[in-house]
Amino acid sequence: MPTPVESGTSELRDPRDPRDPFDVAVVGAGPAGLAAAVTAAAGGRSVLLLDAGERPGGQFWRHPPPAPGSAEGEDTVRVHHDGARFAALRRALAHHVARGRLTHRPGHQVWLVTRDEDGFLIESTPVHPGTAPVTRRARARALILCPGAADRQLPVPGWTLPGVMAAGGAQALWQGQRALAGRRVLVAGTGPFLLSVAGGLAEAGARVVGVWEAGSPRAWASRLPAVARVPAKAVEGLGHVATLARHRVPYLTRTVVREVLGEDRVRAARPARLDAAGRPGPAGDEVPVDLVALGWGFTPSLELPLQLGAATRLDADGSLVVTVDDEQRADIPGLWVAGEATGVGGAALGVAEGTLAGLSAAGRPTEGRAARRLRARIAAHRAFARAMHLAHPVPAGWSDWLRDDTVVCRCEEVDAATVRAAHDTLGADDARTVKMLTRCGMGWCQGRVCGLATALLASHHAGRAPTEADLAATAARPLAFPVTLGELAELGDEEGGFGGDAVGAGEG
Structure with a gap:
């Protein structure tokens, strides 16, 4: 067999013939x-x-x-x-x-x-x-x-300002480059991942002014059996809590970012409390920050x-x-x-x-004993994941914090009013039609940032729950990532080039 590339290097030395599977x-x-x-x-x-x-x-x-x-x-x-x-x-x-x-x-x-x-x-x-x-x-x-x-993202007024990042992006920047995206940081959204991000940034030297969690710890009360099946998760969570306590990071529940303020970059954020139905109340006082890290799951x-x-x-x-x-x-x-x-x-x-x-x-x-243990471990972790998802849902009233001019699709600069008008004026009752009429999800990121919001808004305006078709409309892409026209032309010229069915699987 030909000598493969040495793992971890960037210089490719694998001479394997592409016809040899x-x-x-x-x-x-x-x-x-x-x-x-x-x-x-x-x-x-x-x-x-x-x-x-x-x-x-x-x-x-x-x-x-x-x-x-x-x-x-x-x-x-x-x-x-x-x-x-x-x-x-x-x-x-x-x-x-x-x-x-x-x-x-x-x-x-x-x-x-x-x-x-x-x-x-x-x-x-x-x-x-x-x-x-x-x-x-x-x-x-x-x-x-x-x-x-x-990272899942939901639009909020001001989220296009420099200084607003996905929570995972802020964490990745530190882990991969040892660079802090801000010194006075707010971490907000929902889910245990926020604790990891806030704790990591605090340990790295940032001043984390707070974690604003949309959910409530009480939502876990009926799901403790799932936690008991994966005790390592509880230990991990307690470790994050201890880190936040050591750095004196405030942790607010049923609280969301109602608005991000700034001119050329972030200077402050305003909170809002959620009611029992997940609808945000009036915006609170400004909290000075230079980085807002938002995460709504993945x-x-x-x-x-x-x-x-x-x-x-x-x-x-x-x-x-x-x-x-x-x-x-x-x-x-x-x-x-x-x-x-x-x-x-x-x-x-x-x-x-x-x-x-x-x-x-x-x-x-x-089918042996080791495989049975492996399946049991998978079942336990899936049960925990289900409990986590149910305990930290996207707030039902999240769209209430949008203004008409709040950008939903950053690539194509489509605002919330345009998405609503696609339904009210043009009869767009699903995410695919909204995408076609407004260009939400047709920009450089191909819906990776705005896809969830587009699907949720389309179903909300239509008065129903999101469907598989709504989410597939923003997830399916004929090419997974951008390539040059030269590469496409070269591929199409080769025998067996486009392999038939896959190229028609999505929309550009």
């Missing part, structure tokens, strides 16, 4: 993808691991380049509560790469996946700075997609599964997720999906799902 390809090197790749390689299969990041770990285990004289990933072991698990996976990855079982292509953005009679055709583009944008093609008999998720990244036509369902948090069986198989032959794309539930769940997918895709036993 790998046994298993894994897309995404976060918790689920790493576990899937090393498990499949341990089963004796030839494995390709593709990831847009320069270093393995994904968003959860994001870490800076190693300091001179330090081993890759040492900072992650120190920073993350689950860093030891990452270190073990990282060692396994290096082990299989060194023995030629696994080819790791970091810095490669997969933008198109198609299926033919021989398996899967995967198109990716290098994203390393200074690398020419030339598509690399790979084939695989089996495919495991672990695309992860992105939206699974489904571009690649939807390209292949994988079946989906609505999860407990209202997200569109891929439907899988008890071995993480999707309904497309040869396709497995693991991690946040099957339901947002954290790194431990992702590792367990990725391990099970790797076993199954490699044809290894999935």
Whole structure:
């Protein structure tokens, strides 16, 4: 077998002929993808691991380049509560790469996946700075997609000001670059992730003026059995609480950002209390800040599964997720999906799902005692995730804080009044029609930022709950990420170029 690229380097040295298929390809090197790749390689299969990041770990285990004289990933072991698990996976990855079982292509953005009679055709583009944008093609008999998720965002007056970021973005900037996006920080939204972000920024030296949580801890009272099944989650939460207490960070419940104030950048935020129905009251006094980190949970990244036509369902948090069986198989032959794309539930769940997918895709036993323990762990973490989603929903009255001029789609500068007019004047009763008439979700981000808000507003104006079709309209894309026209032309000229059905799977 040709010598694969050394994991973690940016210079590609893998001479494998693209016509020679790998046994298993894994897309995404976060918790689920790493576990899937090393498990499949341990089963004796030839494995390709593709990831847009320069270093393995994904968003959860994001870490800076190693300091001179330090081993890759040492900072992650120190920073993350689950860093030891990452270190073990990282060692396994290096082990299989060194023995030629696994080819790791970091810095490669997969933008198109198609299926033919021989398996899967995967198109990716290098994203390393200074690398020419030339598509690399790979084939695989089996495919495991672990695309992860992105921060959910809801528009609020002033959220387009410099100094307003996704909570995960503020955390990633510190973890990946050791840079603070602000010195006087407000963290707001809903969910336990806010505690992690606030605690991390406080430990890094920021003055966190508060955590504004839209939910209430009392919502967990009826869900304690799910917490008891995953005691490590409770320990983790208590650790975050202790960090906030040590830094004297105020924690307000049933409180949201009603408005962000500033001219050329953020200078303050105004809170509002939520009533029992989730509707915001009057705005309170200004709180001076230079960074507002907003997080409303996570939206699974489904571009690649939807390209292949994988079946989906609505999860407990209202997200569109891929439907899988008890071995993480999707309904497309040869396709497995693991991690946040099957339901947002954290790194431990992702590792367990990725391990099970790797076993199954490699044809290894999935019925023994170890596999039963693995399934039990998955079931426990999924129960916890469901409890978390139900305890921290998007407030029912969130759209009440929008003004007519509040921007919903930043790329196309579409405001809330335009979205409402699409329904009231033009009869747009679903997200797809709203998208077509207003251009919400048709800009550079292709709906990754505004997709949830567009779907929720469309269903709200139509007087109904969001459907799978609403969410799919903002999640399906014919190309997962932007590529040049030259790459498309080159791909179309090649025999078997666009692989048939996938290009028509979404809307631009």
